[in-house]
Amino acid sequence: MNVQKAVEKLDIDAIIEFRDSGTITNVPEEVVLYLQEMSKVHGMILRNDQYGGRDAVINHLMKFDGYSQYLASKIYNETTEYFYTGREISKEAHKNRLADLMERGINTALALAKDSRDIVMAIGKIPEVAKLLDLDKTDAELFPQSLLSRPIKLYTSSAEDLGMPKIDRYALGAIIDSLPMISDAAKVMCKRDSQLLPVKFFRDDRPTE
Numbered sequence: 001m002n003v004q005k006a007v008e009k010l011d012i013d014a015i016i017e018f019r020d021s022g023t024i025t026n027v028p029e030e031v032v033l034y035l036q037e038m039s040k041v042h043g044m045i046l047r048n049d050q051y052g053g054r055d056a057v058i059n060h061l062m063k064f065d066g067y068s069q070y071l072a073s074k075i076y077n078e079t080t081e082y083f084y085t086g087r088e089i090s091k092e093a094h095k096n097r098l099a100d101l102m103e104r105g106i107n108t109a110l111a112l113a114k115d116s117r118d119i120v121m122a123i124g125k126i127p128e129v130a131k132l133l134d135l136d137k138t139d140a141e142l143f144p145q146s147l148l149s150r151p152i153k154l155y156t157s158s159a160e161d162l163g164m165p166k167i168d169r170y171a172l173g174a175i176i177d178s179l180p181m182i183s184d185a186a187k188v189m190c191k192r193d194s195q196l197l198p199v200k201f202f203r204d205d206r207p208t209e
Helices: 003-009 012-021 029-046 054-065 069-084 091-111 116-123 126-132 145-149 169-177 184-193
Strands: none
Touching: 003 029, 003 069, 012 029, 012 069, 029 054, 029 069, 029 091, 054 069, 069 091, 091 116, 091 126, 169 184
């Protein structure tokens, strides 16, 4: 199987599945070819000074490796995803790739520095990398889980607060008065509990058996 057939047949999900569940002793040929091609494209991406950006890499693959535009774009996109995480070249993957390029540029500038001024200028670019990776921002505070575990209790003695229709106080009092099996004292307690009579917090009239 040639490389293009492997690129056409497989995708990043197949590579990740093999990476997570396969072994070095049973690597299919197409997986080896796909990984080798991604490694090559990754090297081209890192050599930004030679190949430029995305379009330049894709054009190179089409011109010198005989890829169609579809397959060249596919291997570029999936290489970026594989080495910089995510799906469909996420924003996070782009940020990590650009930060990697910036760090390499800073290291190169430091290696080629001729004097302290060059060193200061190179180091001065480090905050830009930190900003790109959002290192200048504080981590968002997680919502306290303890608040989610505390039940919210609502106490009310009004049926209307619960969306129920207003009670006919006279009708309710008549129903309580008509109950034959409870004493007059118990009826008074029922009326107090139903707010037909004023509530007494220190009760001396609670009925006994």
